[in-house]
Amino acid sequence: MSTIVSTTSTTSSFARNGAEFVGRVLLVVLFLMSGLGKINAYDATTGYMASMGVPGVALPAVIALEVLGAVAIILGFKTRIVAALLAGFTLVTGLVFHNNFADQMQMIMFLKNVSLTGAFLMLVANGAGAFSIDAKSAK
Numbered sequence: 001m002s003t004i005v006s007t008t009s010t011t012s013s014f015a016r017n018g019a020e021f022v023g024r025v026l027l028v029v030l031f032l033m034s035g036l037g038k039i040n041a042y043d044a045t046t047g048y049m050a051s052m053g054v055p056g057v058a059l060p061a062v063i064a065l066e067v068l069g070a071v072a073i074i075l076g077f078k079t080r081i082v083a084a085l086l087a088g089f090t091l092v093t094g095l096v097f098h099n100n101f102a103d104q105m106q107m108i109m110f111l112k113n114v115s116l117t118g119a120f121l122m123l124v125a126n127g128a129g130a131f132s133i134d135a136k137s138a139k
Contacts, residue, residue: 013130020129021076027119028070031086035066052097065089073123076132080124087120 038045038059046056065085072082094113100106128134 017130021131024073024076024079024123024128024132027116027123028073028086030116031066032070032074035063035070038063038066054096062089073128076128076134079128079132079134083120083123087117087124090120091117 042059046059049059050056069082069086069089072078073086090113094110094117098106098110098113101110
């Protein structure tokens with residue numbers, strides 16, 4: 001009977017760890033694609049940012065945060081710190097770029113940012129899980 005419990009526990013642990021990893025990937029794929037897209041549409045992005053009152057000189061930092069932050073979350077590297085940065089970034093960008101709440105699509109985009117902020121805060125609280133560089137370096 002202890003073999004069954006042990007196997008079940010191991011399977012459950014693997015499933016949890018796998019779900020944490022897949023969840024991290026799914027959470028940040030949007031940021032990775034967005035950051036890479038900003039590189040390919042650099043001038044258009046600086047123009048859009050400027051039209052919203054955000055200086056275009058901030059774009060390299062935005063790209064770095066989105067791309068490098070996404071990679072760090074996927075790898076589970078400095079997860080709590082990076083997730084905190086991405087949570088703040090996501091909430092601020094929602095407020096700046098999706099603040100026309102009379103437009104239903106903008107309200108939905110804002111709420112998407114709020115939801116993503118919540119997911120990042122869960123990473124801040126719980127860390128990346130076992131399938132991560134953070135877990136390996138803690139041993």
